[in-house]
Amino acid sequence: MKKTKFLAAGLIAAMIVPVAAQAQTREIERDRREVREERREYREALRHGDRHDIREERREYNDARRDLRDSRNDWRRDKRYQNYRAPFAYQSFRIGATLRPNYYAPAYRPAWDSRWGVPRAGRNLTYVRHYNDLLLVNMRSGKVIRVYRNHFRWR
Known part of the structure; x- marks a missing residue:
């Protein structure tokens, strides 16, 4: 009985690990997309916006870049890929x-x-x-x- 519970727990853990890695990949892709959108909006503000719009769009663009950098760093710190x-x-x-x-x-x-x-x-x-x-x-x-x-x- 204990052996089957241990085996089932191991199988469940083996299925969850790839899902976590996929979730991190999706987050990075979402952040990349957001950076592209914010860059586009920032460039549009530079062309047609006033000083307030430019400042706001630059701040949002920098926030999106920071989020992407943090997501990449989180993926790199993932313990499954260290100490090889x-x-x-x-x-x-x-x-x-x-x-x-x-x-x-x-x-x-x-x-x-x-x-x-x-x-x-x-x-x-x-x-x-x-x-x-x-x-x-x-x-x-x-x-x-x-x-x-x-x-x-x-x-």
Whole structure:
């Protein structure tokens, strides 16, 4: 009985974690949209508004930018993405290098995320985190296709 409750609690927690990450992503997207709208309104006030309108729109634009910055910082402080260290020493990889399979084991393959600013991995390709670097690797041959150096340096 205890085992099934523990298992059910684990499954529920596993389902909630991606939802929280999606909520943060949606918040960042909403803040980006708001910054664009406020910038547009500020520019319109510069063209056609009086001094009071310009001051008010500038204040709203700065508030929207601050909200976006805070949302991004909240996402970066998320504990699930911190304290990552591989069980082997750092090595600087170059394009064309061949990795051993233990370097691109499932534990080091983070799921693609639009917040990273990198394109989705294609067929038979995967992203591999190696300390602060992000590598795009061909899973069949182990060849490094692309290297994003210090991609996680804000950690």
